[in-house]
Amino acid sequence: MAQTIYQSFSYILPETILAIFFVLTLLTAIVGKRRSKYLPAYMALLGFVIAGIFVFNQIGTDELVFSGMYAVDPFSWFFKIIFLVAGILIILFSLQSRELEAASTKYAEYFSLIISLTIGAFFMAGSTNLLMMYLSLELVSISSYILSGFTKESARADEASLKYVIYGAFSSGLMLYGISLLYGMTGETNLYAFNQAIAMGGIQKITLLIAIVLILVGLGYKISAVPFHFWTPDVYEGAPITVTAFLSVTSKAAGFAMLIRFFKIGFIDVAAQPVVAGMWEIFRGFRWTDIIAALSVLTMTVGNLVALWQSNIKRLLAYSSIAHAGYILMGFVTLSDQGISAMLMYFVAYLLMNLGAFYVVMLVANKYHTENIDDYKGLGYRSPYVAFALTVFLFSLTGIPPTFGFIGKFYLFAALIHTNYIWLAIVGVLNSVVSLYYYLKVVKNMYLQQPVETSRVSFDFGTNLLMTLLVVPNILLMLYFSPVLAWAQNSVTMFGIR
């Protein structure tokens, strides 16, 4: 049921809270000591926690607010939880980061930008209007441009932010042109009205194809799908590790949320049963999902193959995150509820394992001052617990039991086989085998190679506790995944789709 503008405000309370705390966090720069990182960090954490309470209150809500511009439904609810957890973890990571101390006078700006990126991600997950989509995408982009170059004295970070902003502005410009064509063809900016306009026919197929491909450029850039992935390795390597971890989870998940909603609402023939068969063909026998399938195969293959040659662990994880975007896209190809819920479940796994891996990389960079995989030699002897944690995260990224990553991959492949995309499942499995090589190379370095130095390096209690909090769910959820599965299955509901 559509809400009036006045009533709508009560549905964006979490976003409002975050916006207020964005300002408050920024203000801590003038109240507290300029170099203190704790005051802005705790202010931001408080904002996330309060916003989290309001998000939890929205459980089960299924409403379209602000004249059909923004949907508050179980689908966006799922992503909001992911963003909040990622944001809180990143703030905790940032408190320990050595790298950020180079910009120690700007902690308030740093934490407030993390909040603003999260607000953008919230709106990306829920927007049902082309203008809202574009604006929220830009909010995420602009925040992340600044974040990636945050330690601006480091030449690496400068280069990362320059590449990011050029690729980003270019692809969002292409996306905007695509949006303008869509608006011109249908006269609508609302995805639901847009669906009806296509249903009535009379739309030029070629123009529609061009417009959608241009919009896919913008979305593909956000999720770093392959023809649009060139920025990813450089930005992930150059940006501070905490920012890299944040971008690889929040920004990517937000892009996927928007991609799924855009196609699922805009292009599905609601009357058709089952819905899977109801996606409109561009031309006879050629469906939108075929483009996505091609993107998915390209993304995971290129990501995995190039990752084989990397010697910098951040760059390796960047290519691995490209490959993971390919795996997640596989679930989208099916467009079935099963496929989408498998994708959602994979996001939970991805959040845990990817943030965990980046956390370990940050800890190692703090104490060992290196990001080179060769320098991980003997880490298993020098810091056993950290090495064990990294092993768990890398196994999870590969999809080997007993880790949650296995369950995530398993459900993705099951969804593909269920909808007869067996060739795609085979490509996915082959890719996982390839990925095993470069993940295990790190593990081999840690345990089977003799260290140059043998002194023990230990970490403090808080660090170990936070790491345990990431390791335990990675293993525990493998054994007891049914709550996550149920949550993901309940979250495929979008407003207006059944």
Place this chain on the structure above:
Amino acid sequence: MNLHVGLTDFLVVSAILFSLGIYGVVTRKNAIMVLMGIELILNSANLNFVAFTRFGLMNLTGQVIALFVIILAAAEAAILLAIVLNIHQQLDTVNVDEVDKLKN
């Protein structure tokens, strides 16, 4: 001779602007010139929005979108200029091809 300017004329102009923008982004080495290419792309989309609203469609959505895009383009230009300025201070170049330390 018919001098009436219609929707098609606007779309052609915007398509030309769009192509010039892409050409600029792809060929220019100077970061500022790349930014100008991006601005051309954004403005070609803006021209589309306004033209579609003026001819053909009855609502004002397109013009509102154009306003939003102008603001966003300004924000994006500010960010890019700040980053380029910082690059210039740190690395003493604004040539995007020379900023390539992050390659193996």
